[in-house]
Amino acid sequence: MDYQTILNKIQTTLLSVNNTGKVATYIPELESIDPKKFGMHLYCNNAGHYSVGDHQERFSIQSISKVFALTLTLSKLDYNDFFKRVDFEPSGDPFNSLVQLEHENGRPRNPFINAGALVISDLLISHLDKPKEDFLTLIHTITGDKTINFNKKVYASEKKWSYRNASLLNLMKSFDNIHNDLEEVLDFYIYQCAIEMSCKELATAFMIYANRGKTLDNIEIISPEKTKRINAIMQTCGFYDEAGEFSFKVGLPGKSGVGGGIAAIHPGQYAVTVWSPPLNPKGNSELGMLALEKLTTLTGYSIF
Amino acid sequence: MDYQTILNKIQTTLLSVNNTGKVATYIPELESIDPKKFGMHLYCNNAGHYSVGDHQERFSIQSISKVFALTLTLSKLDYNDFFKRVDFEPSGDPFNSLVQLEHENGRPRNPFINAGALVISDLLISHLDKPKEDFLTLIHTITGDKTINFNKKVYASEKKWSYRNASLLNLMKSFDNIHNDLEEVLDFYIYQCAIEMSCKELATAFMIYANRGKTLDNIEIISPEKTKRINAIMQTCGFYDEAGEFSFKVGLPGKSGVGGGIAAIHPGQYAVTVWSPPLNPKGNSELGMLALEKLTTLTGYSIF
Amino acid sequence: MDYQTILNKIQTTLLSVNNTGKVATYIPELESIDPKKFGMHLYCNNAGHYSVGDHQERFSIQSISKVFALTLTLSKLDYNDFFKRVDFEPSGDPFNSLVQLEHENGRPRNPFINAGALVISDLLISHLDKPKEDFLTLIHTITGDKTINFNKKVYASEKKWSYRNASLLNLMKSFDNIHNDLEEVLDFYIYQCAIEMSCKELATAFMIYANRGKTLDNIEIISPEKTKRINAIMQTCGFYDEAGEFSFKVGLPGKSGVGGGIAAIHPGQYAVTVWSPPLNPKGNSELGMLALEKLTTLTGYSIF
Amino acid sequence: MDYQTILNKIQTTLLSVNNTGKVATYIPELESIDPKKFGMHLYCNNAGHYSVGDHQERFSIQSISKVFALTLTLSKLDYNDFFKRVDFEPSGDPFNSLVQLEHENGRPRNPFINAGALVISDLLISHLDKPKEDFLTLIHTITGDKTINFNKKVYASEKKWSYRNASLLNLMKSFDNIHNDLEEVLDFYIYQCAIEMSCKELATAFMIYANRGKTLDNIEIISPEKTKRINAIMQTCGFYDEAGEFSFKVGLPGKSGVGGGIAAIHPGQYAVTVWSPPLNPKGNSELGMLALEKLTTLTGYSIF
Structure with a gap:
């Protein structure tokens, strides 16, 4: 070929x-x-x-980082712990929709919609000592390139415009599907996207x-x-x-x-x-x- | 192996x-x-x-017949004619849901939910002289077995309990996404499922x-x-x-x-x-x- | 004044x-x-x-007739029989929406949306010998004018464009919330609107x-x-x-x-x-x- | 009587x-x-x-305070400024639902659901120098009793369990329907409820x-x-x-x-x-x- x-x-x-x-x-x-x-x-x-x-x-x-986050999570957890928190079904609604999330009691449809990726960030924070470093280390390992990093301007800018994600986080927290500090979870999520x-x-x-x-x-x-x-x-x-x-x-x-x-x-x-x-x-x-x-x-x- | x-x-x-x-x-x-x-x-x-x-x-x-119906349709139509009538996206709602169908103006999400299969039956009726015979002939050809047929009792029984499908058909008709007689479309759909x-x-x-x-x-x-x-x-x-x-x-x-x-x-x-x-x-x-x-x-x- | x-x-x-x-x-x-x-x-x-x-x-x-239909129904039934079939809450969705009806298992939100009025037509058919005559008689009695009647052209025309209402009827029938022949219920409903x-x-x-x-x-x-x-x-x-x-x-x-x-x-x-x-x-x-x-x-x- | x-x-x-x-x-x-x-x-x-x-x-x-908040708001604003931010229609969904709010682009259905009352708190903060004092003064005036106050324990407790309301606020902010600091709006809202x-x-x-x-x-x-x-x-x-x-x-x-x-x-x-x-x-x-x-x-x- x-x-x-x-x-x-x-x-x-x-x-x-x-x-x-x-x-x-x-x-x-x-x-x-x-x-x-x-x-x-x-x-x-x-x-x-x-x-x-x-x-x-x-x-x-941006969202391609969700695949790396899922990979890191599945390398740490077994499926059952994971399934309780996130499902694996396709979503018929747009990627940041609260509608489906509310109807399904705060359990996101899959790990690649924003809600699901936020739960994964929460899971990683619970299971890793240094979530950001560990995440970046994974990327350095699989690319063999240690110069890869996040963009500080993108990161800072996304933090200013994260109301939708904050809304998702608060909603999931109200269903007890976020276990760490909301600000920390949001921060880690935005960090990943800014790589x-x-x-x-x-x-x-x-x-x-x-x-x-x-x-x-x-x-x-x-x-x-x-x-x-x-x-x-x-x-x-x-x-x-x-x-x-x-x-x-x-x-x-x-x-x-x-x-x-x-x-x-x-x-x-x-x-x-x-x-x-x-x-x-x-x-x-x-x-x-x-x-x-x-x-x-x-x-x-x-x-x- | x-x-x-x-x-x-x-x-x-x-x-x-x-x-x-x-x-x-x-x-x-x-x-x-x-x-x-x-x-x-x-x-x-x-x-x-x-x-x-x-x-x-x-x-x-039953619904496995939807794959054969899709096959017959795609062998007759080009994609554009098809896409106008049915989409190809996964559905987050149960298989016979009217909710999504109403929000999306009568265009079913995919050909494997009931609404989509009903539109496909409608398309086949528009493009085939003898829809039921042609459908059965396809199955005889791909199996090499001409004794395959539909079950008359199942067919008759499903006809009695088809209110959901009739509801879907009428809703799609109100959006002008069914072009043939509703009874005929429903009858052909039920026939396929009864094989x-x-x-x-x-x-x-x-x-x-x-x-x-x-x-x-x-x-x-x-x-x-x-x-x-x-x-x-x-x-x-x-x-x-x-x-x-x-x-x-x-x-x-x-x-x-x-x-x-x-x-x-x-x-x-x-x-x-x-x-x-x-x-x-x-x-x-x-x-x-x-x-x-x-x-x-x-x-x-x-x-x- | x-x-x-x-x-x-x-x-x-x-x-x-x-x-x-x-x-x-x-x-x-x-x-x-x-x-x-x-x-x-x-x-x-x-x-x-x-x-x-x-x-x-x-x-x-048109829909003003729904008030007369509700009046005739409440003059025949007690509330409990009525409540099982139709609720009395305002609806946040448009008047002919199937969405809410599906989520609430075929029980219409109130008697003034189309679905509710169709259930009322069904109830009246169950309780009256001559539903159309009785309905018209009610109007003659409360107006004192016996020349009031339905418009045959409007009636015939509405029958041709009743797919939405047929969809609602079939959906409610699938939930067993319509007890009479669907065509008869639809016909009576359209008759009322055409007065x-x-x-x-x-x-x-x-x-x-x-x-x-x-x-x-x-x-x-x-x-x-x-x-x-x-x-x-x-x-x-x-x-x-x-x-x-x-x-x-x-x-x-x-x-x-x-x-x-x-x-x-x-x-x-x-x-x-x-x-x-x-x-x-x-x-x-x-x-x-x-x-x-x-x-x-x-x-x-x-x-x- | x-x-x-x-x-x-x-x-x-x-x-x-x-x-x-x-x-x-x-x-x-x-x-x-x-x-x-x-x-x-x-x-x-x-x-x-x-x-x-x-x-x-x-x-x-609790929510009875929403009537006083609406009263204070309407005494300060004309209807048009108000209507742009909150509608007056009944809601078919539960009082704290995000579903309807998302479908209607962040404009709450009415001032008595939580989302609507949060927008009203936001409006009052924009129009009053001392929102909490002014609110309490209104209640003192209409009751003639200056001992009425908020309950500090209820207030503190509600602050801990306000994820749903925070989710609503963030969602509305993403639609630009909240103009003041989210924490301040939430705080004022909770204060009212605790009276x-x-x-x-x-x-x-x-x-x-x-x-x-x-x-x-x-x-x-x-x-x-x-x-x-x-x-x-x-x-x-x-x-x-x-x-x-x-x-x-x-x-x-x-x-x-x-x-x-x-x-x-x-x-x-x-x-x-x-x-x-x-x-x-x-x-x-x-x-x-x-x-x-x-x-x-x-x-x-x-x-x-």
């Missing part, structure tokens, strides 16, 4: 696409990103790296999901069986209210973020990431979705 | 499980089924058939989804690309409000029915079916779910 | 108002009504009739609610105690999703219909009706609401 | 009723109240005071709503026209999800609180209060509802 030719072809095609997406505007740091940025990186088992465009420029990973990585680094990191839980250096981060389950959750819940469409058109487990990044994997084969800041109305990178659809079309296979 | 040993092991394990499920009671024909029935059948590419228990006894396929097949026949039929759209006799029923997409829909929407759990625990695209059947596939590898009438609270076969979880655990791989 | 001067003043004021309302368009018979029609009629105890404009022209009473009355006739009819249940000829139609309760329901539920606003601005128990009519009463004092076909976005006559607000402002008192 | 005999009769009847209500348990100060407490006080224009039981014992007025008054004092205070906005000393607190509107809001929204039932059975504008108090008025006639701590499942005093139903039955009239 000539992946480099395929990536080049995707880039050429996307250049001619009328991008109707809009960059996220809720904080100035995301709003000011150049909407023309585009990068893509594919890391294939036994076949190395392929890339196009701005694949080495770091961007705000910056490049397409290349994200693709390297996501190789653990393609490789049954092991890094490229063969360190087991999480068991093969739990890796399989994280992939299943990405498949059904990774794209907010567009999980079905991504599954339908792309057919790979993946996760998107409002920074415009998407990371996806083909189990046993490759990890692929794409970055293009303008988002479609459902909050996923417009060109990113298209790029991955073209990738599975041109390579001829998805997991289905 | 010694599939026969694995199936035997699953059967032995399930015999010792305390089955807390309940058979469907909304029509007497389903209520009177022996809850102890259990069959399982696996058809593997290049490795033939494996089975245990009542795998040759026919049962009411009876054995585990063996269902596994044979589902081989088209494992084999890129081709039957065992190499007849192309649907294109590889559309097959991939049907599998993606099964993955995200095949188990009502338990799609996430099935994906998490089993990791295969599949579809269940209230008759107690489940059919699933591993693309390129095998189709597997299981039948056990008692249902869990979410409407899926309790032992069926467990059997398939054990299958992917014992075989050591899922699509993830 | 010089009511005639007040009515004249209201009419003059309304002539200069920019009416942004729209006549109902779901059936041609309502759509073709002259939007400039305006009539008002006030019948005061011990002080006779006052009127302006087209107060003697009959129009489709035509003038402002004058409606004001005369509504005098029973101002006079503790007695007609102007002193015939007791319903007990004083039940009259009080019907008035309370009109106060809290008479204006769909605008009951609060009507209560706030007008302060009288009343009921509106999509034909553009509104009837209201001041207990012990008067009944007043107004007719102007263009409806505001919540489905109530735009000028009708304004006219009654001016009436209680100019007369200086409401029930509060 | 011999009100004293009527009150005595009500008390006697209620003594024999099996009270299935439960006292509020969310804070220890309410939970520890003697459930047998019962008081009732009626103040009639031109006819003086009547009372039974513990009518002079102060209790936590303690006796049945006698509450009845005296509520005489302003029976007397077109004037105190017993003839001081105009609010205009007759605004008084009328406050009464209309009490009628449609004063009893959470039981406003219809109260209107149906009692037929008076009123307001209840989880401390077990209810205050109601008959415009132009009387104010009446009742206190009995055990609440029915909808959060209103069980015996209180019954007592007022008996009152309007025995006196023979309601506003309807």
